[in-house]
Amino acid sequence: MSIYKRVLLKLSGESLMGAQKYGLSTEVLNQYAEQIRTVAATGVQVGIVIGGGNIFRGLSGVSRGFDRVKGDQMGMLATVINSLALQGALESAGARARVLTSIRMEPVGELYTKAKALELMEAGWIVIIAGGTGNPYFTTDTASALRGVEIEAEVLLKGTRVDGVYTADPEKDPTATKFAEITFDEVYRRRLKVMDLTAFTMCKENDLPIVVFDMDTPGNLQKVIAGEPIGTVVKND
Numbered sequence: 135m136s137i138y139k140r141v142l143l144k145l146s147g148e149s150l151m152g153a154q155k156y157g158l159s160t161e162v163l164n165q166y167a168e169q170i171r172t173v174a175a176t177g178v179q180v181g182i183v184i185g186g187g188n189i190f191r192g193l194s195g196v197s198r199g200f201d202r203v204k205g206d207q208m209g210m211l212a213t214v215i216n217s218l219a220l221q222g223a224l225e226s227a228g229a230r231a232r233v234l235t236s237i238r239m240e241p242v243g244e245l246y247t248k249a250k251a252l253e254l255m256e257a258g259w260i261v262i263i264a265g266g267t268g269n270p271y272f273t274t275d276t277a278s279a280l281r282g283v284e285i286e287a288e289v290l291l292k293g294t295r296v297d298g299v300y301t302a303d304p305e306k307d308p309t310a311t312k313f314a315e316i317t318f319d320e321v322y323r324r325r326l327k328v329m330d331l332t333a334f335t336m337c338k339e340n341d342l343p344i345v346v347f348d349m350d351t352p353g354n355l356q357k358v359i360a361g362e363p364i365g366t367v368v369k370n371d
């Protein structure tokens with residue numbers, strides 16, 4: 135059962151490492167693929183954007199002497215590697231998945247357009263949108279907000295390794311408490327780090343609600359799609 139017709143799922147690149155220090159964990163990929171296959175089988179249209187932090191981030195390159203634009207392009211290519219890996223895991227799980235890229239690179243994937251993404255989703259394909267926004271100085275959080283708004287998703291599902299938005303970073307402050315629901319304005323006021331500000335503002339201005347939830351627990355994606363209150367909902371008043 136789904137309360138949504140179309141969703142944009144943002145997956146953390148860093149989470150794809152699992153217990154490793156770098157790269158891709160087959161176990162995590164297969165676990166994510168199984169959750170996504172299950173919800174897509176209920177008829178909900180699924181668009182996906184994946185981060186690249188398990189491989190490369192442009193900013194970390196700058197600290198090692200890389201040019202920022204080249205570093206960001208390397209980061210965007212890292213998201214393409216992750217997207218192809220997830221596509222493979224989805225196919226192995228028996229799902230139909232296609233990769234569209236924000237930077238032209240056929241035959242790796244067809245160039246992303248809104249029309250192509252909608253055509254595929256309406257025909258039952260899971261669509262993975264790779265390569266971030268295609269531009270440096272952005273993040274995949276911003277890419278997920280942008281693509282979520284473009285494809286007219288009803289919600290941006292931010293699947294991450296924490297189970298919601300807290301009063302402070304729960305990985306640093308054990309006394310932090312979780313919000314079941316919070317407004318965009320309250321997140322600004324409290325300076326909480328839900329997503330980077332560019333991504334966050336894009337969601338607020340276009341009235342795209344965000345659900346932050348723990349993707350590492352099997353079955354959670356299904357629960358979020360069914361409207362169960364397991365994460366944190368961020369929305370306008």
Ligand SMILES: Nc1ncnc2c1ncn2[C@@H]1O[C@H](COP(=O)(O)OP(=O)(O)OP(=O)(O)O)[C@@H](O)[C@H]1O
Pocket residue numbers: 145146147148149184185186187188274275293294295296298299300301302303304305306326327328
């Ligand atoms: N107030 C807060 N509530 C919840 N999480 C918070 C908060 N402040 C900071 N965080 C941190 O945000 C992180 C989740 O962000 P995210 O999923 O974007 O990870 P990422 O490593 O940036 O992903 P990617 O690899 O895609 O760039 C968690 O590690 C969490 O500790």
Ligand SMILES: O=c1ccn([C@@H]2O[C@H](COP(=O)(O)O)[C@@H](O)[C@H]2O)c(=O)[nH]1
Pocket residue numbers: 147184185186187190191192193205206207208209210211212213265266267268269270271272273274275276277
């Ligand atoms: O639109 C975009 C998206 C991403 N990048 C670069 O890729 C890396 C990885 O993405 P994360 O969101 O950090 O996982 C990012 O650090 C940027 O360097 C980009 O340039 N433009």
